[in-house]
Amino acid sequence: MKKLKYGNTNTFFIESGGLLFDTDYAGTLPAFYRALKQNGIRTADIRYVMASHFHPDHMGLIGELTAQGVRLLLMDVQKDHIRFSDRIFERERIPFKSLDADAAKVISCEESRAFLAGIGIRGEIISTPSHSEDSVTLMLDDGSCFAGDLEPIEYLEAYDGNEVLQRDWERILSKGAVTVYFAHRPEKRFGQSYPV
Numbered sequence: 001m002k003k004l005k006y007g008n009t010n011t012f013f014i015e016s017g018g019l020l021f022d023t024d025y026a027g028t029l030p031a032f033y034r035a036l037k038q039n040g041i042r043t044a045d046i047r048y049v050m051a052s053h054f055h056p057d058h059m060g061l062i063g064e065l066t067a068q069g070v071r072l073l074l075m076d077v078q079k080d081h082i083r084f085s086d087r088i089f090e091r092e093r094i095p096f097k098s099l100d101a102d103a104a105k106v107i108s109c110e111e112s113r114a115f116l117a118g119i120g121i122r123g124e125i126i127s128t129p130s131h132s133e134d135s136v137t138l139m140l141d142d143g144s145c146f147a148g149d150l151e152p153i154e155y156l157e158a159y160d161g162n163e164v165l166q167r168d169w170e171r172i173l174s175k176g177a178v179t180v181y182f183a184h185r186p187e188k189r190f191g192q193s194y195p196v
Helices: 029-038 062-067 076-081 086-091 109-118 163-174
Strands: 002-005 010-014 019-021 048-050 071-075 105-107 123-127 136-140 144-146 179-181
Touching: 002 029, 048 062, 062 071, 071 076, 071 109, 076 105, 105 109, 109 123, 136 163
Parallel strands: 019 048, 048 071, 071 105, 144 179
Antiparallel strands: 002 010, 010 019, 123 136, 136 144
């Protein structure tokens, strides 16, 4: 796995399957290309791109990447949300390429393990809707967890009574998370267990 930092959002490239997890805001493509070069990644190495959710700072480059032949991996729980950021980019007058769900590879979370295995990644994608309805987390069998904007586990006390966030963390930890990679904060490493 390679972590690319070229704006405000951490982007992760899973080399074994050519999967890019999250992108930054629209307009950051030149910085993205520089980050690829610094990490020895070619655009042709990226087969699939997915977003933890479809807020503008996570999906801003996906339209440009799909125009270059990268395939959007879209979870069925995300399908109704892929145009969420269009109005934001339009209001801010930032050039962007809108996304087309019909051109994406759409799968369910239940199908994710088989799909990922088919491209050389051991893991699965789970729904973690505490941040937004379309939020998903990529869980690798080696304990790496890519969680986008999921609130850190330390915030559970502050969000007393947030059962959705509690369930998200219970699922992540039950899947054997060792290192959780966030979009906007440093990674969190766990020992053998962490009480939720």
